[in-house]
Amino acid sequence: MDYLFDRWPKIKRAITNAQGLLLMLDFDGTLSPIAPTPAKATLPATVKTQLKHAAKLMPVAIISGRPLANLKQKVRLQNLIYAGSHGLEWQIGKQTSRLAAAKRVGKPLGAIKPSLQKLIRAYPGSLLENKTFGFAIHYRGLTAIKAAKFQQSAEQILRTATKTRNFRILSGKKILELQPNLNWHKGKVAKTILRRLQHKTKQKLLPIYVGDDVTDEDAFRELTSGLTIRVGQAASSRAKYFIKNPGQIAPLLRRLVSAAKASRYS
DSSP, rough: OEEEEHHHHHHHHHHSSSSEEEEEOOTTTTTBBSSSGGGGOOOOOHHHHHHHHHHHTTTTTEOOOOHHHHHHHHOOEEEEEEEEGGGGGEEEETTEOOOOHHHHHSSOGGHHHHHHHHHHHSSSSSSEEESSSSEEETTTSHHHHHHHHHHHHHHHHHHHHHHHEEEEEEEEEEEEEEEEEOSHHHHHHHHHHHHHHHHTTTTTTEEEEEEEEEEGGGHHHHOOSSSEEEOOOOOTOSEEEEEGGGGHHHHHHHHHHHHHSSTTTO
């Protein structure tokens, strides 16, 4: 995995030679710096401005684990594609849809919610987030020792739901999520968006995906022909390039916009 700005001439050539571009980005830890709680996450003004510029030159999709409605409320930009709940629900143009299988699964077993709430009360600094198709449990506010004990207890509770085989546990940066156990993830929805837009435009689009977490690795793995960029270096990542932190997102977007303007399709 190479540092993106060290390889910019090569990347710029790929952008300028492409028939078209599709830019896809995660939200938390990518567009927005990691916040103590989901509610406190914000989209920096400089990043929002660059997203507006980018959307005038290429399709832009935000793909997040957040529920679709919450994701749209955080970004508040028109003419973007939004995919929430790790791609289980999305909006393209004015059309909103959900994965059919997710509709059938519904929400996780209500029986485990009281146990999760009890655990949260026992660990001040942790947080239970109700999501469209499940739960997210945040424990960034705990000390390392308490976080380890909390994670073990939370996983024991969540495994009660996974015994039905209808749900799975996703682990990220100080977060555990209970999601429908479906063959669907950020990589699948990214490829679906790519195929739809290529069919619509009759062009081969170069996908550019930027993300920071374990769930973004599915997109890195699926988009082998694209530009995959991880926020933060990790030897085990499937991304081709990395930037150091969310503070480099705005400069990255500025360069993408500049290269797109200089390309043959703009």
